[in-house]
Structure formats: structure tokens, C-alpha cells
Amino acid sequence: MFTRLDYIIWIGIIVLALGGVLYYQQIDVKGQNKIEITVDGEVYDIIPLTRDMEDVSREVQGFIGTTYIEISGSRARVTYSDCPDKICVHSGWINKPGQMIVCLPNRVIVQMTSDMEQDIDLYTN
């Protein structure tokens, strides 16, 4: 019932997907991490994360309303947003460089970046 082409396609998709997921899993967290807030393609605010920082909250005016962002204990989340689907709120916390929370209707991105983005295990030559 399943042909060889079936298996090739299925395995191809799984390998491609797992490769991408694992790539994001193994990014090193050693560097100085920052939370970057972008609105409509422009950088709104960059907040460096330190070990014993106080909780930070930001209100961002987006395309259709306000997005409330909370940063606490070197992780970040969206607590409330005016968008209809609330996907950004359901995304929960992000705590690794490369991870992001996206609010598409409001065009807000909360992204964790790192100074040492090159310090990935892949380039150990």
C-alpha cells in the first residue's frame, strides 16, 4: 500500500523538521542574552538580561492595539494583547536565544537574542 516514494517523502519531511528543531534546541546559552522587541519591522526596545535583574514590564503600541510584555528571571512572555486570536499570550515563556513570540495581527515580535550567537556547537573548528 505504501510505496518507496512514500517512505522517501515521509522520512525527508521528518529529517528536515527534526534537524530544524534540534538546531534550535542546542544553541548555547552562555552569551549575554537580550530581549529584543520589534514593532512593524522596527526595533522598539532592547533589554539586556542579567542574572539578578528586577522584573521588567513593557507596554508596546502595535498595529491594532497594545501588547503587554513581562520579563522576569531571564525569560519573557506576553501577558496581554489586544489581538483577536491571543496566540502570543498562549505562547508562554521564552528562555533561549533564538526563541520568539510573535503577535501577527499587532505586528509585534518579542525575540531573545544573544551577543554570542556564533557560539553554537556546530562551528567547533
Added chain:
Amino acid sequence: MTKTTKLVYLALLVTFAVVIHTIESALGITLAIPGAKLGLANIITLLAILLYGFKSGMIVSVMRCAIGFLIIGNPFTFSLSLSGAVFSTGIMGLAFIFYKKGLINVLTVSILGAGAHNLAQVVIASLIIQNVELITFYLPILLLISIPTGVFTGLSATYLYKLINKNYMITQSMGDLKNETTK
């Protein structure tokens, strides 16, 4: 007669698709990953392709998005669902050619459709929000999700197809149509 029968059944399929589409977006069923959906309306698109071919599948999916937009009234959802629907139906139409030759399984057609749907949506989303990293971050997870959802929609469409094949009226509208195109 047969043309009218086909029109009626296509309209019915569009209705089913619109209802499923609306209920799914109203319930906001999100899987573990934000933005990932079951894509239940794809069952109907796949069924339309299996019954009447690629063109009818495209009509059903585009009509579903257009009428769904009138009901839900969210331009963001519309632009995302339309791009996803058109691209995934195109890919499923291509895969359907291979399926008819017996080269691949229906489930693979469905998985390719689900994957194409996610690919188109992520690309449009990254264009809207002007961030390319969105693609590299979300696409692997969404591709992984598209395998179980694709299997689910594929199985549903196959069982529906087998059930519908017992209906004399529909099989007749399919059969006579095949004769018309060959003439």
C-alpha cells in the same frame, strides 16, 4: 443533469468546509505549538480532489476562505488562510497526479498538502511582520506537526470517500463527468 448534480455536490462540499473552517477558528483549537491547527477543512478539500479532481478542489478551498472571511471578518486570518489553502491545494493537485499513477499513498498527498499549507502561512506571516527568522524558527515545528495532522485529514478523507462511493448519485455524477472530459 450530471453537471447540475456535480454543482450541487460541490456546493454541499463548500458548505461543509465553511462550517468546519468557522467552528475550528471560533473554538481556537491550538495544538501544543501556537499557530498550529488541525486543518480540519482540508478534509473537504482533499475529498473534493478525490471526487472531482484538482479544479474542483481549488474551487472548494477558495470559496471556503472567501465565505469564511465574510463570517469571521478578520483580514489577517483571511490572508493567511487563503495563501495556505491555494498553495496546499496546488501541491495536493500535483501529488494527486502521482497518486493516480499509483506512485504514492493518499496519506502522503494529505501530508504534502498540510506541509505546503504551513509553509505558505509562515512565509506570508514573515512578510507581514518583516522578519525572516520567523521562517527558520517556526517552520521545522510546523512541518513536524503537519505529519500527524496530515495523516488525520488523509484518513478522514479516505473513509469519507469510501462511504460516498456507495452513493449512486455521486458516483454517477463522477462517472459521467469522466466520460465528458474524454469525449
